[in-house]
Each structure stands twice: as C-alpha cells, then as structure tokens.
Amino acid sequence: MERISLNFDKTFDFISKDSIFSYKEAIENHNRALFNKTGKGNDFLGWTNLPTSISEAELADYEATAAKLVSKDIDIFVVIGIGGSYLGSKAVVDALSDSFAHLKTRKNPFILFAGQNISEDYLFELRELLKTKEYAMAVISKSGTTTEPALAFRLLKQDIEDKYGKAEANERIVAITDASKGALRSLATIEGYKTFVIPDDVGGRYSVLTPVGLLAIAVAGFDIRALVQGAVDMEKATGVDVPFEENLSAQYAAVRNELYKSGKKVEILVNYNPKLHFFAEWWKQLYGESEGKESKGIFPAAVDFSSDLHSMGQYIQEGERTLFETVLSVASPDREVRIPTDTADLDGLNFLAGKRVDEVNKMAELGTMLAHVDGGVPNIQIVLPKLNEYFLGQLIQFFEVACGLSGYTLGVNPFDQPGVEAYKKNMFALLEKPGYEEATKAIKKRL
Numbered sequence: 187m188e189r190i191s192l193n194f195d196k197t198f199d200f201i202s203k204d205s206i207f208s209y210k211e212a213i214e215n216h217n218r219a220l221f222n223k224t225g226k227g228n229d230f231l232g233w234t235n236l237p238t239s240i241s242e243a244e245l246a247d248y249e250a251t252a253a254k255l256v257s258k259d260i261d262i263f264v265v266i267g268i269g270g271s272y273l274g275s276k277a278v279v280d281a282l283s284d285s286f287a288h289l290k291t292r293k294n295p296f297i298l299f300a301g302q303n304i305s306e307d308y309l310f311e312l313r314e315l316l317k318t319k320e321y322a323m324a325v326i327s328k329s330g331t332t333t334e335p336a337l338a339f340r341l342l343k344q345d346i347e348d349k350y351g352k353a354e355a356n357e358r359i360v361a362i363t364d365a366s367k368g369a370l371r372s373l374a375t376i377e378g379y380k381t382f383v384i385p386d387d388v389g390g391r392y393s394v395l396t397p398v399g400l401l402a403i404a405v406a407g408f409d410i411r412a413l414v415q416g417a418v419d420m421e422k423a424t425g426v427d428v429p430f431e432e433n434l435s436a437q438y439a440a441v442r443n444e445l446y447k448s449g450k451k452v453e454i455l456v457n458y459n460p461k462l463h464f465f466a467e468w469w470k471q472l473y474g475e476s477e478g479k480e481s482k483g484i485f486p487a488a489v490d491f492s493s494d495l496h497s498m499g500q501y502i503q504e505g506e507r508t509l510f511e512t513v514l515s516v517a518s519p520d521r522e523v524r525i526p527t528d529t530a531d532l533d534g535l536n537f538l539a540g541k542r543v544d545e546v547n548k549m550a551e552l553g554t555m556l557a558h559v560d561g562g563v564p565n566i567q568i569v570l571p572k573l574n575e576y577f578l579g580q581l582i583q584f585f586e587v588a589c590g591l592s593g594y595t596l597g598v599n600p601f602d603q604p605g606v607e608a609y610k611k612n613m614f615a616l617l618e619k620p621g622y623e624e625a626t627k628a629i630k631k632r633l
C-alpha cells in the first residue's frame with residue numbers, strides 16, 4: 187500500500203534522534219493499552235478498530251440514504267452539529283471539493299452547517315437562504331442534549347415542516363445520535379426520522395468514520411469506501427503489534443512529546459492548500475480536547491500558508507521560541523497550471539515561465555521550513571501523495587492513534603473533556619435555566 191509519510195529530520199537541531207527513540211518501549215506499551223482497550227478512558231476506545239469493523243451493510247445504508255436524499259433534487263444538505271459532530275465531515279468535504287463548488291453547477295448538493303455557533307445573524311441568513319432552496323438535513327449530536335445544535339434544529343425543524351409539510355419534512359431529516367439516550371433519540375423516535383447510531387464507545391472527536399461524518403461525505407458525492415479503506419490500512423499499519431520503528435503514529439507521538447518536554451508548547455499545523463483549512467480545525471479539536479487538561483498539553487494552532495506567511499510569518503520566524511510546526515504537504519496537486527511567458531516581463535516573473543504553480547508552492551514550503559528551523563522552530567512534515575479520499579482516511583486514523591498515544595505519554599486521559607462543562611454551567615446560570623437557581627444567584631453576584 188502507498189502510505190502517507192512522516193519526516194522529522196528537521197527536529198534534530200532541537201531534540202536528538204536517540205531521545206525520540208527512547209520512547210519506544212513506553213509507546214509500544216501505550217499502543218497495546220489502546221488497541222487492547224486497557225488504558226485510561228477505555229470505555230471510549232471503539233475508534234481504534236472502527237475502520238475494520240465497518241460492515242458492508244453499514245456502508246450500503248449510508249450510500250442508499252445519501253442517494254435517497256440526493257434524489258429529491260436538493261441544492262443544500264444542512265448538517266446540524268458542533269465539535270466532533272461537524273468538524274470531521276466539514277474537513278473531508280472541504281478537502282475534496284472544488285474550491286468554488288458553491289458557485290458552480292454541481293451534481294451533488296452543497297453541504298452547509300448549522301448549530302456550530304449561536305450567531306443570530308448566521309441563523310437568520312441561513313434560514314433566508316433555505317427559503318429559496320431545496321434542502322434536507324442531518325441533525326447530529328452524540329449526547330443529544332448540546333445547546334447549539336438543539337437550538338438550530340428547533341428553528342430549522344419548524345422551517346422545513348412549514349416548507350414541505352410534516353410528512354415530507356420527516357423524510358428529509360436524518361438524526362444521528364446515541365442508540366437509546368438523549369433528547370434527540372426521543373424526538374427521532376416520536377417523529378419517525380431515519381436514524382443512525384453513534385457507537386457508545388466512540389467520542390465525538392473520534393467519530394468522523396461513523397455516520398457522523400460518512401453520511402454527509404456520501405451526500406456530497408465522495409467515495410466513503412475509499413476513505414474507510416485508507417483508515418483500514420492505517421489501522422493495520424499502526425496496530426497493536428507494529429513496532430515503534432514502523433509505526434508512524436507512535437513516532438509522531440514521541441517527537442511531539444519530546445519537543446513539548448524541551449519547551450515547545452505550541453504546535454502549529456501548517457498547510458499549503460486552502461482546502462485543508464478545516465482539516466486543521468478537526469485536528470485542533472482532536473488534540474486540544476484530548477490533551478489540554480491537568481494544566482498540561484501542547485496548544486494546537488493552525489495556519490494556511492502561504493497566506494498566513496504574510497500575517498503570522500513574522501511571529502513564527504522571530505517571536506516566542508515555544509513553537510513547533512507540523513506541515514501537511516500534498517505531493518501532487520490534482521490540476522495543472524503552468525506559468526506563461528510575458529514579453530514585457532514587467533513583473534520579472536519570466537524566470538518561472540513554463541513551471542507549474544505547484545513548483546513555486548513547493549519551494550515556498552521548503553524555503554519556509556528551512557527558515558523556520560533556522561529561526562528556532564522545529565518542523566515535522568507529513569506528506570500525502572495526493573489529496574483524495576484514500577489518503578485522507580489514512581491521515582485521520584494516523585492522527586487519531588497518535589493522539590491517543592500522545593495523551594497516554596503525557597499522562598492524561600485523552601478521551602474525556604471535563605473542562606468543556608465550565609462555560610455551559612455559567613451560560614445556563616446566566617440564562618436562568620431551571621435547576622440552576624443557586625448557580626444563577628452566585629454568578630449574578632460576580633457581575
């Protein structure tokens with residue numbers, strides 16, 4: 187199998203190869219704890235062997251449901267969800283879509299998102315747009331009780347029922363949630379929506395390869411079988427008995443932990459293709475929610491280069507020396523654009539004539555990596571041969587396994603997120619939610 191590759195040579199000015207390989211035994215033990223489901227948070231380890239456990243019947247169901255929705259000639263498929271219930275599908279759909287798909291004639295509907303913020307303007311404008319379009323929607327919440335998607339769904343449910351009538355609206359709504367618990371499960375049962383189950387042992391940020399991600403990706407017209415196949419191959423390539431020397435996830439986990447120990451507290455995920463912007467958002471949740479606890483953890487940040495070289499480049503080159511970068515590099519672009527000759531050559535670019543634009547991009551990438559290393563920023567590089575479903579599937583599983591190993595190495599439980607409750611508690615107290623009376627009194631005294 188052709189694989190994504192990992193190169194961490196450009197960290198050796200900062201940490202030694204020996205120090206990285208000193209993690210071998212510990213990380214191999216962590217890998218066994220992950221795959222044998224004996225480590226911390228082991229009730230949320232269903233994602234480790236998720237790719238190989240997806241059945242033909244499940245894939246066929248996602249594809250058939252997507253085809254049924256698309257056959258209604260919908261312009262838009264609205265995905266209502268937040269965090270892990272939206273970032274995975276957004277990441278994959280954006281990575282695979284034409285950059286201007288929203289302005290072009292398409293075979294498949296455009297995927298829009300709701301419930302990922304509480305902006306009144308966003309919801310107003312979305313509802314206005316939907317009045318003029320044909321649409322269907324998926325409402326996704328593992329807990330079934332998250333405020334942001336519940337609020338958006340309350341509004342959009344009324345709109346879709348008003349537009350199509352209740353019976354047809356119910357045909358256009360798919361609910362993806364827990365098998366038995368939560369308000370969304372109860373509502374879906376009452377309304378008779380088509381439903382899909384998010385497995386109990388797969389947390390939100392590890393759920394892109396469940397119906398949470400796969401349905402929307404199929405509706406958008408992408409090959410979910412190739413995506414899953416990539417993840418299957420990476421599951422095997424990082425599995426329980428794979429030695430450290432061959433396990434890319436284990437090596438990435440070791441390098442980032444050693445960099446963290448050496449004082450590099452911020453990891454910046456870099457891309458040179460704007461289609462990967464939301465992949466970085468998915469990655470930020472994966473690593474931020476998994477590792478940021480007990481006053482520890484690398485802060486995950488992201489930049490889109492070369493755009494952000496003209497905004498954040500200065501800081502990365504010369505600011506606080508607590509950064510390292512992980513560059514997502516795509517070896518070959520899908521399309522070919524060559525730079526033309528210009529007789530006047532007033533812009534002085536004739537030295538590039540005949541070259542592909544990607545050659546310039548690649549030299550920007552290499553030049554930046556070398557400059558940043560010179561400036562004190564270690565660089566890791568992950569290369570995808572192409573930006574397609576198969577290699578994205580590999581990359582997803584690679585990062586998930588590495589995240590589990592990295593969290594175990596750091597000594598935290600990478601599969602809970604207790605800190606997220608703090609803002610919710612305050613928001614409910616401020617909104618005077620029944621049951622929060624004491625908290626309301628206490629918070630009001632602070633205002």
Ligand SMILES: O=P(O)(O)OC[C@H]1O[C@](O)(CO)[C@@H](O)[C@@H]1O
Binds near residue numbers: 268326390391603606
């Ligand atoms: O799918 P749910 O349960 O609505 O949760 C959405 C997101 O909210 C969180 O639970 C944080 O509150 C994330 O972990 C999760 O991805």
